[in-house]
Amino acid sequence: MSAANSPSAPAPPRAPASVRVSAPGKINVSLLVGPPRPDGYHGVASVYLAVSLFEEVHATATDTDGVTVTVQSDGALHVPVAGIPLGPDNLAARAAQALAAHTGHPAAVHLHIIKRVPVAGGMGGGSADAAAALVACNALWNTGLSNEELAGIAAGLGADVPFSLLGGAAVGLGVGDRLAPALSETPLHWVLAASDSGLSTPAVYGALDALRAEQQIQVPEPEAADPSILAAVRSGNARDLAAVMSNDLQDAALALAPELAGLLRAGERLGALAGMVSGSGPTIAFLTADTDAAAELETALRAEGHRALAVLGPVPGARLLPAVAG
Template identity: 45%
Template sequence: MAEVTVQAPAKINLHLGVGPVRPDGFHPLATAYQAISLTSRVTARDGGDWALTCTGHDGVDVSGVPLDDTNLALRAARLLASRAGVERPVALHLDKGIPVAGGLAGGSADAAATLLACATLWELDIAAADLAALAGELGSDVPFGLVGGSAAGHGRGELVTPIHDAGRYDWVVLTFDFGVSTPAAYAEFDRLHAGTAVPVPEIPAALVEALANGSARELADVLANDLHPATLQLRPELAEPLSAGLDASALAALVSGSGPTCLFLAEDRDHADKVATQLTTYGRVRIAHGPVTGATVL
């Protein structure tokens, strides 16, 4: 093969339960992921040397994306080559449709897509579980980028198990021209909970039931994000668009992961269009649906 292109989705957290910080600095999580139809593509080609280029589509600004070895996609390719004993450098091209630094795991999606693209390009006989283990070494959200759909995440999020989901959910995704540092959001979470006993997180049974029933209204009642208050402390200006979305009849509104992206659940696509029209003054509005598949060879 001369080249392989793989598409991978953005993730949102339907539930993000955060536990007390561990000795290694990570927080134990109990999260319910959902993959949504904002996607990025990674193309891997045989090259004389390791290289990375990047473009964006659907208005995604990629000016801040690193093109060196700090980029998670290039790290993914090098890690897989090292573990598989491959000596074939690749030139990677990222075409990003997932907003950068928005709490949607765009970099993790790139890394997941890269692992699958390179494994395919190099014709590796590697088990899905082994690829997922490598993904977990790269970052907490990378394994979910391979799995997609709706899934439970435990550990620091890297231990992924599919959740039965009978529904389709329409989301209004509001992004901004600023980011929120994930480490800063967790540090603020720790500050807000200083001196209190933080419980071990669990995924609510009601959320699993809502997904099994495929009910957007049931899901709206159980959406939760333990980082939501911390992110609002760091970016209090997010409170206004969140309220505006609810005033526009969204079934629920919450911050995506560590933010700053805001999510609004709608009853269907027509309802999402209606909600979206009331949010255009706050940032860039996109409409997406989920769940969708994980990393897929095109």
């Protein structure tokens, strides 16, 4: 057979010029925090819930080596983006660089981030950006890594990044990076209320340590999530969950941002089943009975001048979006 007539190997799939990926913010339905460890971190046992407030990352191939970042605000919570780093310290940029280092692919990409999750709000918005950047660059560069391989890279970027990849509901142990999915098919309905100021996660953990020292409270390293909380999440029973959900960081967040106490009281006065600080705060997550109750609470909070948004969870983790025409 002549070379002209011989079958040729199939060409590898052509990498796209740009891709879009969404990744959800999260709330901690339960957060148990242990004592500080020698490495400065705290062990946790957390029940994560991914909710329908999505960050979006547009990744575009560039001709020059390096990762560039732009950011815009979008969505009902009107998230301020001033002060977000646009250089190598941006978590999405670090994710792209980590993927490039892992695969040997040149890190030549522009990342445009659309922010909807409150910045420094206790909802893992930066982690969602990093997870979205990993999925986006994996597709853009045609590097072909599996979800498990991406999760391995994610774990080196921050405790919440692996969950942003996974989504759904999960128990997080260690520093939150040891994940076990918690199957949940019935959605829970929440209203998020954003604060006008952010809280530093290290500062909130430091305030927790100070409060415990002052009150002479000693706690063990958490080894498991509360079974009653897991049962309520799995069943989607909002009233059962309202009775047991808790956050060890809440008192510390309220000590640093006392105005949040008034917001918590307002949400519960206006019909929430329960309210709590999300993660290290200052975003407040109010649990409601159903879709209608969430819509009513969102409207009532907005009428009193708060930035509020009804969401539900669980929702999937980082996902490719359809290409934009044109």
